[in-house]
Amino acid sequence: MDRDHPFFAGRIVGEACFSFSSDDTYYKAQSLCPNGLPVQTGAGAANAETAKCVVSGQNKCYHGTHVAGIAAGKKAAGAPASGVAPEAGILPVQVFTRFDGSVCQVELNTNAPCFASFASLQKAALQYVDSVHSTHNVVAVNMSLGGSAKYTQHCDSDPSAGALKDEITWLREFGVTTVISAGNSGHQDGVASPACVSHAVAVGATDDNDAVASFSNRGALLDLFAPGVAIRSAITGNAYGVLSGTSMSAPHVAGALALLRQAYPNTSGEARVDKLQATGKAITYASGGTQVTTKRINLTAALPPKPTQSPTPSVTPTTTPTATPT
Template sequence: MKLRVLSSLIVALAATTIATGPAYAAEAPSAASTATPTTAASAAQQTTSAAPNIEPQLSARVAAAGKIRVNVLSKTRADMPDAAASGQVVRQLSRFPLTTLHVDQAGLDRLSKLPSVVSVSEDKPARPSLAESIPLIGADKTRAAGKTGSGSVVAVLDTGVAVNHPFLKDRVLEEACFSTIDDEYSASSLCPDGTIAQEGPGSADTDQGPCAVVALGCAHGTHVAGIAVGDGTGVTGAPPAGVAPDAEVVAIQVFTKFNSESVCGAGAAPCVASFTSDQVAGLEKVLELKEEGVPLVAANLSLGEGLYSAACDGDLRKTVIDSLRAAGVATVIAAGNSGYGAAVAAPACVSSAITVGATTDQDGVAAFSNRGALLDLFAPGVSIVSSVPGGKWADMSGTSMAAPHVTGALAVLRQAMPDATLDQLEAALKTTGKAITYSGVTTPRIQVDAAVLGKSPNPGAWPIPHFENMTNTTIPDHGTVTSSIPVTGLLGSAPATTEVYVDIMHTWRGELKIDLIAPDGKVYPLQANDPNDSGDILHETYQVNASASPANGTWKLRVQDVEWLDTGYIDGWWIRLPCFGNWDDTTIPDPGVAQSSIVLDWINGNAPTRTRVHVEINHTWRGDLKLDLVAPDGKVYALRAADAKDGTDNIDESYWVNASASVANGTWKLRAEDLAKGDTGFINGWTLTL
């Protein structure tokens, strides 16, 4: 009989920043919640007496709780006292017409009738959205070129920062804390002095005050800051650097300690979460510093809750996000970690924010990452090593880790392009990024060296084919289930380096036997069951040689539960078939030699014994042409000999070579040599399948 140890689940969750929100956070927004809002600036000029926009379900929440926290946006600051009379005031901002209240049903009814009120929404607590990534995005190259974010400042609104950590020491420029005290929510301040607002040195330092208790989980902000601006020069055991190691940081604590299981989850209290009102106060502080002359370029928010498939421009935070953008400060927000295929969390759904999803080191979409049309950029977010309090290091995964890669990249771009607008900086990241295609959507993964130095990592390249199924599939107790992915548009056999990523939740994962079934029915074992493995979560990438099977067709993940008593589900999986291509036209001299290149940078070891090269060439006498594949180490693999009698016009052929004597990573070249004068043509494109 297996023993159930609750602490094992808690430890597993603590090892990553992938976190679920409070129980009510998954509620889908209504149509009203995605309507275009009235900003504070425009509201001040309104002359109509339109009824306030009341967030759906507020009455039901008040009825259930008796009294709740709400954020009331008034038309002008002069209208704030009218709103304040509807309940107990717990916060008022210094520049935006926002009042946070405790209200009962009578107070909510009064607010709903005030013509001076623009909107009323619940003040919800949101959880954090929890050395290979820097070279992957080219930030090591920008650092070597002297583009390190010098002269720029980024703000990290999070759980505070360990200001004396050697990875960040002497570069925390300003500190502030906005943290709630609310007995009705079992909420207490994380500000070191115990108040709801503290500014100045030490106010966001996680090594002081309540956050100094390691078990509380305030490491998140220090980890995020290290990714954006860490500098490991001369620091033993440190990563070489974050993205912008010479940029400075404004550290703003916007989280609160909760002792409530309704926020933290069963058995998980205490925990930290952030009220919307504290986030707005923190963003307001960023705007204040920018107007005082601090050269801020980005504010990072690695937090969120909810599910939004359309822009949530009615969100309370949009007003200050818009104001920051107008001042030249991007608000960079983690997309969330619920694995939604076509939705993101709030406030990432705000259209004027930069929304960031997470990829793996192999440029697959991280299974936990929210994604879809609202996503602006991808960045690495799996097993990222960065700073944590106590002068230590840890690896964490989540869209939380992806967002600060973008925040740091903006600091580097600002140094490189001091006169560019924020729109131009964002466009530089989007237009030079590596295309990641999934479920009919393409989103760029940032490539900082290409954006800053103009060096594309793989000119003319096409994205690695990536196919996924992120639909939850229940695994029967002592039974078998399959989840399918149709693959189309590829040529010939599957690669020898086919990658499969599996995300499974199960109360005893060692019961599971996992196989990949190819379109021709061949079975490729991925993982055997292990009765001693009592873990609850499986996030695993497997590489299989599937070259004996066709690439096109329906691939299946088969999961068999070989024991009784435990249950779970496939959270999602994807398959990547690394067929690389270059479809830039390349003229072939008459006579002469032409070469077209493909750069590989993530496949381990040597090329496979069955490496496939598919070539498309337009030429008026193809018999003039001799074709070779040139490996990164210079070895030449003959593909096609010239044949003076072959007067056909074009080549559309696949060739198989044993390239196992050459390393996979590096620059591969298709070499086309025209041996006779009189006919012309060009390489239309080619693919390399490993």
């Protein structure tokens, strides 16, 4: 993410990068860690404003900045508004790699250079979060990423799709909820990986009218909906831009979980998710030949009501006494 963007001023609590490099002609992979190595931690490790992110004069690593702004951006000059949890700390972790080889066309159906992430690097990132979750009081992990394949059942036993199961389950034991975008393939009855992992919170996208976004994956495995159409947030270069996707929906939920942790400090991660589901607006839609209902988050209903202030009592003036002559 753009670490010096004013939307995040003073709230980045740490950074890490897990990337990949290889001279193999198939991959031609370059690490996106600023130090050029596979691993980097500390200030600057997750900085998106690096030369390897730039293609034809445009920074292609804007996505994480936009996502982080939705979850926890704080109103600054030029900002449209604050993010969901504007006082929350932010721990950016880079897990992507730049590829200049044929893998872009063969596996990702796009032209080189392209940017993608290995499950092994995502596992390393989640293990890193586990190592610092207590130090930084981590409430939620946001993963706005995923593949295009459809999963209609939980994928825990799949060695590829369910590769993050152990890390997600372990973090859950410590009250850290992993929130993952459901995917943008428009599947009516399934979600992408890793959102298909049972203990992950899979999030789909709705628009301003509470209609399910046409691109959003959905179905019985979906845990929640959140806004994901035409969302304005931060992008690289200290700027702001509009993006759509379930990538934009997931950080709405991650930010909401931070606010619920603040409001209900003694509740578990599962209880916070349950709260969002219990208080959300029901969205019913066709999925796999049946009707499915998934809740769209409603923070006003999930958070405790603000205390009402008693009217300030008016002061009754007293008559100034006159001096008694001697």
